[in-house]
Amino acid sequence: QVQLVESGGGLVQPGGSLRLSCSGSGFTLDYYAVTWFRQAPGKEREGVSCISSIDGSTYYADSMQGRFVISRDNAEKMVYLQMNSLRPEDTAIYYCAVGTSFHCFLDAARGVYWGQGTQVTVSS
Numbered sequence: 001q002v003q004l005v006e007s008g009g010g011l012v013q014p015g016g017s018l019r020l021s022c023s024g025s026g027f028t029l030d031y032y033a034v035t036w037f038r039q040a041p042g043k044e045r046e047g048v049s050c051i052s053s054i055d056g057s058t059y060y061a062d063s064m065q066g067r068f069v070i071s072r073d074n075a076e077k078m079v080y081l082q083m084n085s086l087r088p089e090d091t092a093i094y095y096c097a098v099g100t101s102f103h104c105f106l107d108a109a110r111g112v113y114w115g116q117g118t119q120v121t122v123s124s
Contacts, residue, residue, distance in 0.1 A: 003113075005025075034079040037094070037111070048081070050105060053102040056072070067083065086122045091121050
């Protein structure tokens with residue numbers, strides 16, 4: 001049974017940092033690209049960052065470039081999202097997802113398996 005579980009969310013002040021974790025089980029995580037998405041209330045789910053499995057290539061949405069860093073530890077079946085310089089507009093539920101191959105994707109329609117999400121709230 002494929003399962004993705006996110007953790008690490010919470011309440012942080014503007015300018016602060018959080019590290020989200022995504023653990024995978026029931027499949028070989030190192031075969032697949034993993035993408036972080038987020039969804040704020042009343043908004044569509046948007047791609048945040050993706051890391052390929054074939055060469056570790058990383059991709060970021062424009063607004064996250066330079067602030068967020070995605071990484072993976074295949075041995076531990078974990079993918080991380082380090083979020084720095086957080087802003088109130090980063091407040092959302094963050095999800096990790098895998099598709100069907102090692103190719104990266106930022107389109108939610110290509111996500112096949114999803115975690116349950118972890119809430120990130122940026123507020124003073």
